[in-house]
Amino acid sequence: MKKRCDAVFEGGGVRGIGLVGAVYQMERSGYTFGNVAGSSAGAIIASLLAAGYTGEEIYEEMKRVNYFKFKEKHLLDYFGIVGKLLSILFHFGIYSADYFEQWLTELLSRKGVYTFGDLKCGSHTGHCKYKLQVTASDITDEELLVFPRDFHKFGIMADMYPIAKAVRMSMSIPVFYEPFILRDQSGKKHYIVDGGMLSNYPMWLLDEGTTEPQYPTIGFKFCEQKECSTLCKCNRMNIVEYMGQLVSTMMDVYDKGYIAHSQGDLQRSIQIPVHITVNGTDQKIRTTDFAITSEESQALFQNGVNAATEFLQRWDFHEWKQKYRLSEKNKTDR
Template sequence: MKINAVFEGGGVKGTSLAGAVQAAENDGFSFHRVAGTSSGSIVAALLAVGYSAEEMRHLIMEMPFSSFLQRAPIFQVKWMGPALRLLLKKGLYSGERLEYWVHQRLLEKGVRTFGDVQPGRLRIIASDISNGRLLVIPDDMKQYGIDPNRFLVSRAVRMSTSIPYFFDPVIIRHSFQSAVRKSKPFNKQFSYIVDGALLSNFPLWLFDEDAACGEKNCIPTIGFKMVGNRENQPHRISGLLSMLQAIFGTMMSAHDQRYIEKHDEYRTIKIPTLGIGTTDFDLTLEQNMALYASGLEAGTNFFKEWDFRKYKEIYQNFYR
């Protein structure tokens, strides 16, 4: 059976999403359309280009998280280096290594741009902080005079995963024709794009047009959401970096932690993240495996109780 899937963002905790994907495949589900924010965009992109859950498990277990945090030697000087990089680049790390890793994985499936992906199959969420708006990529690239079909999928993933101040924002220059048509001065022809979690970390609404199930045609949408209780593990703030980590970790998790709208409960898998933080890039193999196992267990339990007829009944009533 086909389903649409929406993957929440959660930094390094995204490993747990792959476990839940495995549970879905074990129960005979395949993925029709997929979307994601932040680390959820990585999982969505891999699924969209044809990676199986088992292939994703191997990729993610070998994912070089710590290598994404490399800086040029000039920015390695204690205190002064990170501060100088923040001032000049607006981020502690570039994000280029993550983009390269994603790009290589996509190339292995013969994909570079959104034009290489089936139309409508993949959507990625990012935040345009220059214009104060949410972006749904590739659709919204037209607003910048950019052909969506020629836009790199790996660049979209980098945009969606660019945690503010942690990774550099991605700067988009509006096309010359677009800038002239809108009479934009030179300094307003650029947009700063950061992590989609800033505006919508769990965009379950993206495929709501498919939720209005008819008698003959219904593709359910399932949300893959990470939940965690950090009440016993408060953020330890000892400096600028730890404060930025605490701010973003709170932003990504706290707003959805206590409340999921009642009509979304039946289409949301809640995956415990075992107290692991969004920016804990020094994850051990054991922690990675525990996150994957948590996702697998949560997904297995969800699909064991999930019933397609009940889903249709709920969403036929809700969208009338």
């Protein structure tokens, strides 16, 4: 029997293959996805699910990806560390995301999906007007953006805007990728970067915790095993890698605080380890580990499968709703 859920996906760069493993296992267990949301890598997975891809299909596509192509270089980048620093100075980022946008556009087009108008939810209104929502960060106005609903701030018709461009904004890790530029109706430039800067795990987008839901909103997020937190593929980093890792570390702050103060969110989250063991060696996969091997990808995928399996063994939506929604409602009604 098919079971519907909405889903929110955390950002995590190349670690997103772990999200795919969890999606794959959920579908094998009879779940289908309704509305979806995500940030960064989570926005990529969400967009493909919204377009009609299955977890298995996404995994097959991910296995074919050459992640090095996502690091599209400027001319300056061929001059080593100095060139990369100059790219940051002149382009506000080391790499272009043009190739990524072309790649995602191609995948979406295979399902006949191009713009947000292709993902409308029929009669639904408000924040559920579209099946997909992604976060981005406007560093010009220092505010969180949610697409497609915030396109009106730039005089953009949401129905006509390419999904791949919105996801590109959501995954543009500061320093690593150059920011995307939008202009508002006054002509002012807005520099848009990774949604994870302000909300890397936007559970609140699909369920703000104030209503009694008909079906669950399940989160897909990453977790670190504390005893392995010092392990990393690279023991040494240059200044550019350090800057990228610093930004990546900062991304989780907003949502960790939100989750800590929101009852029931961790209980409805599939927590996928970012540490793997390959050939007897334990290591942590970082957001920007574009040199990830097929063995490492498979291990991350399996982490997702295992995490979803463990989640489903203890998950009971009716119990969760009774504890975190109905009991709170009864307290309010007294």
